[in-house]
Amino acid sequence: MLRLQIEPPAGNTRGPVYTESLLRALHRANPARHQLVLELGTFNGGVGLAVTCPDELKAVFLQEFQDAYPGVTIRVLPAGSETTSPATQSSIRRTRTLRLNPDVFPLRTWEAFLDDTDQRMFADPVAGLLSAIRTGSSGRLTCRIELWLRPASAGRQRAAARTAARCRRDFPLRILRRVFWFYATSYSHVDRVFAWLLSRFAKHLTQERRLEDTKSSEPLFECWLHLTVTAPGEATSVADRKLREVAGAFGRFNQPDAGFIVSRLWHGRGPVRPRRLGFLLSPREIATLWHPVTESADSVSRLQTSDFREVEPPLTLLTRQNNTSDTLLGRVRFREQRNRFGITQDDLRRHLLAIGKTGCGKSTFLFNLVLQQIEAGRGVILIDPHGQLAEDVLHHIPKRRTNDVIVFDAGDRLAPVGFNPLIGPPGTDPSLIADGVLTAFKNVFGFDEATAPRLLHIFRNSLLSLSGRPDASLLTVQRLLTDALFRKTVIAGVTNPAVRDFWLTEFNRWNERDRTQYIASLQNKLGAFTTNEQLQAILGSTDRGLHLRTAMDNSQIVIANLSKGRIGHDPSRLLGSLLLSSIHLAAMSRADVPEAQRRDCVIVVDEFHAYLADGNTTIADALAESRKYRTSYVLSTQLLDQLDAATLAGVLGNCGSTLCMTVGPRDAEILSELLASGLTPEDLMRVPKYHAYLRLLVQGSPRTFSMTTLSPPRHVGNRASTVRRVSRERYGHQMPNPADGLRLNNKKPANPLAQT
Numbered sequence: 001m002l003r004l005q006i007e008p009p010a011g012n013t014r015g016p017v018y019t020e021s022l023l024r025a026l027h028r029a030n031p032a033r034h035q036l037v038l039e040l041g042t043f044n045g046g047v048g049l050a051v052t053c054p055d056e057l058k059a060v061f062l063q064e065f066q067d068a069y070p071g072v073t074i075r076v077l078p079a080g081s082e083t084t085s086p087a088t089q090s091s092i093r094r095t096r097t098l099r100l101n102p103d104v105f106p107l108r109t110w111e112a113f114l115d116d117t118d119q120r121m122f123a124d125p126v127a128g129l130l131s132a133i134r135t136g137s138s139g140r141l142t143c144r145i146e147l148w149l150r151p152a153s154a155g156r157q158r159a160a161a162r163t164a165a166r167c168r169r170d171f172p173l174r175i176l177r178r179v180f181w182f183y184a185t186s187y188s189h190v191d192r193v194f195a196w197l198l199s200r201f202a203k204h205l206t207q208e209r210r211l212e213d214t215k216s217s218e219p220l221f222e223c224w225l226h227l228t229v230t231a232p233g234e235a236t237s238v239a240d241r242k243l244r245e246v247a248g249a250f251g252r253f254n255q256p257d258a259g260f261i262v263s264r265l266w267h268g269r270g271p272v273r274p275r276r277l278g279f280l281l282s283p284r285e286i287a288t289l290w291h292p293v294t295e296s297a298d299s300v301s302r303l304q305t306s307d308f309r310e311v312e313p314p315l316t317l318l319t320r321q322n323n324t325s326d327t328l329l330g331r332v333r334f335r336e337q338r339n340r341f342g343i344t345q346d347d348l349r350r351h352l353l354a355i356g357k358t359g360c361g362k363s364t365f366l367f368n369l370v371l372q373q374i375e376a377g378r379g380v381i382l383i384d385p386h387g388q389l390a391e392d393v394l395h396h397i398p399k400r401r402t403n404d405v406i407v408f409d410a411g412d413r414l415a416p417v418g419f420n421p422l423i424g425p426p427g428t429d430p431s432l433i434a435d436g437v438l439t440a441f442k443n444v445f446g447f448d449e450a451t452a453p454r455l456l457h458i459f460r461n462s463l464l465s466l467s468g469r470p471d472a473s474l475l476t477v478q479r480l481l482t483d484a485l486f487r488k489t490v491i492a493g494v495t496n497p498a499v500r501d502f503w504l505t506e507f508n509r510w511n512e513r514d515r516t517q518y519i520a521s522l523q524n525k526l527g528a529f530t531t532n533e534q535l536q537a538i539l540g541s542t543d544r545g546l547h548l549r550t551a552m553d554n555s556q557i558v559i560a561n562l563s564k565g566r567i568g569h570d571p572s573r574l575l576g577s578l579l580l581s582s583i584h585l586a587a588m589s590r591a592d593v594p595e596a597q598r599r600d601c602v603i604v605v606d607e608f609h610a611y612l613a614d615g616n617t618t619i620a621d622a623l624a625e626s627r628k629y630r631t632s633y634v635l636s637t638q639l640l641d642q643l644d645a646a647t648l649a650g651v652l653g654n655c656g657s658t659l660c661m662t663v664g665p666r667d668a669e670i671l672s673e674l675l676a677s678g679l680t681p682e683d684l685m686r687v688p689k690y691h692a693y694l695r696l697l698v699q700g701s702p703r704t705f706s707m708t709t710l711s712p713p714r715h716v717g718n719r720a721s722t723v724r725r726v727s728r729e730r731y732g733h734q735m736p737n738p739a740d741g742l743r744l745n746n747k748k749p750a751n752p753l754a755q756t
Contacts, residue, residue: 002052003050003076008293009073013295034057040290090233091233094230100281107258124294140232148226148278157220221282224274229246310335314705330708334705351657354661360690361690379554379599383576384563390560392712402722410571414734418545420472420474424585424586443573478530601631602633657697660684692707
C-alpha cells in the first residue's frame with residue numbers, strides 16, 4: 001500500500017465531477033476489489049487530502065487523477081505514516097465510525113451545493129469538513145477522516161437493487177416505512193428477512209415510488225467511514241468534543257430519507273480496520289465527500305495546496321536524444337518525469353532570457369550554463385556585477401583551457417587588464433564606436449538630447465575625433481578640451497569634414513569664458529572616472545589588454561568581474577555598458593568572415609538591466625542582429641520594470657527562450673501571457689527555489705513546460721589563483737606604485753605578476 005498526499009493547485013476550478021469520473025474508472029479497473037482509502041486529515045499543522053492506494057491501482061489512479069486535475073502535486077508520504085501515532089505514551093486516541101442508513105437512498109450530492117445564480121457559485125462541502133478537522137499548529141491534537149472503499153460485490157449490488165425496489169413502495173404509514181428501512185439495511189441477515197416479510201405483508205397496500213429516489217442503477221462501492229482524533233492524555237474531553245464536531249459536519253449531506261448515524265466509539269492506540277459489512281455509496285456521493293478543494297473554498301485556513309503547477313513538456317523534447325553539442329538546462333518536472341534536456345546551439349543563438357527574484361537560483365543556472373560552454377571549447381564572455389559568479393567559474397576552469405582565460409577584474413589593483421573602448425576592431429566605423437561610448441555615459445548619468453544637448457554635442461565630436469587613433473583613450477578627452485596644442489594635432493588627423501568644421505569654426509568661435517562654461521559640465525562628468533586610479537589603469541591602456549574581436553575569433557573565455565562592492569556602483573555600470581557596446585561592435589565586425597567559419601561565442605550578462613539607459617537600443621539591436629554572427633546572448637534580470645518599454649519589447653520579442661523563476665506581481669501579469677499553457681500570475685509568484693517555467697525553442701518552435709535547474713558541480717579545488725596569475729602575465733599591466741617616487745635607492749621593485 002502506498003500513501004500519497006494530494007496537493008491541488010491554488011485556484012483549482014475543477015470540481016467533484018472529475019473525481020466522480022475517476023471513481024467510475026476505478027470501479028471498472030478493479031475487478032479484484034482492492035481497497036482504497038480516501039483521507040481528509042491534518043499534515044504538519046495544515047489540512048489536506050491523502051489517499052492510500054494498493055500497488056495494483058497506483059498507475060491507474062495517478063494517471064487518471066493527474067489528467068483530471070492538471071497541476072496537482074502528489075507526494076509520497078513516508079512508510080508508517082498511515083497510522084496517527086500518539087505524541088507521547090500518555091496520548092489517547094478516539095475513533096468513531098459513521099454509517100449511512102438507509103444506504104439505498106442517495107445522500108445530498110454536489111449538485112445541491114451549487115448556487116443557481118448567474119455565476120453558478122459552488123459552496124464546496126469538503127471545505128466544511130476540512131474546517132471541522134483543523135486543529136492547532138502545535139501538532140498535539142490531530143484529526144483525520146478515513147473513507148475506506150472497494151467495489152461492491154455482484155451479490156451485494158443485486159441485494160441493494162431488490163431492497164431499492166421494495167423501498168420504492170409507498171407504505172401506508174410513515175412509521176412502517178422507517179421500520180422497514182432500518183431492518184432492510186441492517187448488517188444482520190435475520191433483520192433483512194424480517195424486512196422482506198414486512199414488505200410482502202404491505203405489498204397489496206402500496207404503490208410504486210419514483211425510480212430516481214434510489215441509486216441501485218449506479219456502480220456502487222462498499223464503504224466504511226472512520227473519524228479519528230489523537231490528543232494528549234489530559235485532553236480526553238477535548239478529543240470527544242472534536243469528534244462530535246466532525247461527526248456533526250456530516251449533517252450537511254443528510255437527506256430526509258437517508259443520513260449518517262454514529263455507530264460506535266473505539267478506544268486504544270491501534271489503527272481501526274473495517275469490520276462487518278459496509279454501507280453503499282455511489283461514485284457521485286463519494287466525490288461529494290472527497291475531492292480536491294475548488295477555488296470557492298479559499299476561506300479554508302492552512303489548506304495545503306501545490307506550490308508549483310506542473311506543465312507537460314513537448315513530446316519532441318523527451319523523444320530526442322540529447323546531442324553532445326546541446327547545452328543542458330535542467331530536468332523536466334512533470335509527474336514522474338525527470339528527464340534531462342538541453343537546447344541546441346542553433347536555438348541558443350536566438351538568445352535566452354532568465355527572470356527571477358534574488359535568491360531563486362538564477363546564478364546556479366547561469367553557472368552551469370557557462371561551465372558547459374567552457375567544457376565544449378566555445379568562447380564565453382561573462383559579465384558579473386556582483387563578483388561571486390565570476391569567482392565560482394574561475395575555480396572550475398579546466399587545466400586545458402587555462403591559457404584561454406582573460407580575467408577582466410575591475411577591482412584588481414595588482415595587474416589589471418586594460419580595456420580601451422575607443423579602439424575597435426579593424427575597419428570599424430568611428431561613428432559606431434563614438435555612439436557606443438556615448439550611450440554608456442548616458443546610462444550612467446541619465447542625460448539625453450533634451451536635457452543636455454550641448455554637452456552631448458561636444459562629447460560626440462570629441463569621441464569622433466579620437467576614435468581610431470592608436471594613442472586615443474577616454475583619458476585623452478579632457479586633454480583634447482583643454483590643451484590647444486594637442487587639440488590642433490588631433491584636428492590635423494580628422495578626416496570627417498563635419499567634425500573638422502566643429503573644431504575650426506564653432507568651437508573656436510566661442511569666447512574663452514563661454515567655452516570654459518560649456519565644457520565644465522563635461523569635465524565634471526568625465527572627472528568622476530578619470531580621477532579614479534583603478535579606472536585610469538583600465539581605460540587608459542592602449543596596448544596590452546582585452547580585445548573582444550580576438551577573444552571571439554579564438555574562442556577565449558572572458559570573465560568580467562565588475563563587483564559593485566569593490567569599484568562602486570557608477571564605475572561598474574560604466575564598464576558594463578562599454579563592454580556591451582564593444583561586444584556588439586566586435587560581433588558585427590565578423591562580417592568579413594564567412595558565416596560557416598565564425599566560431600560560436602556565448603555572452604552571459606547577469607543583471608543586464610544595470611547597463612541600459614531609458615531608450616537604449618544597444619541590447620535590442622544586438623539581439624536582433626547577432627544570430628548571423630554566431631553570438632548568443634543569455635540575459636538575466638530580477639525585474640522587468642527595470643527596463644523601459646522599448647527595451648522590454650525588444651528583449652521579449654527577440655529572445656527565443658524565456659526562463660521564469662519567482663517574479664513579482666507586475667512581471668507575473670506580463671509573463672503569464674508570454675508563457676501561456678494555462679499558467680496564471682499566481683503560479684509565477686509561487687515558484688519554489690531552483691524551479692522554473694521555461695518557454696524553450698524546440699526545433700524553432702516555442703514550447704512552455706515546468707523544470708528544475710541542475711545542481712552545481714562539486715568544488716574541484718582552488719584553480720582561481722592559477723588562472724588569475726596566468727591572465728595577469730599574458731594580458732595585465734603593472735599599476736604604478738605610489739611609493740616608488742619616495743625610494744632613495746635605485747632598487748627595482750618586486751614584480752607583482754609573480755604573485756598569485
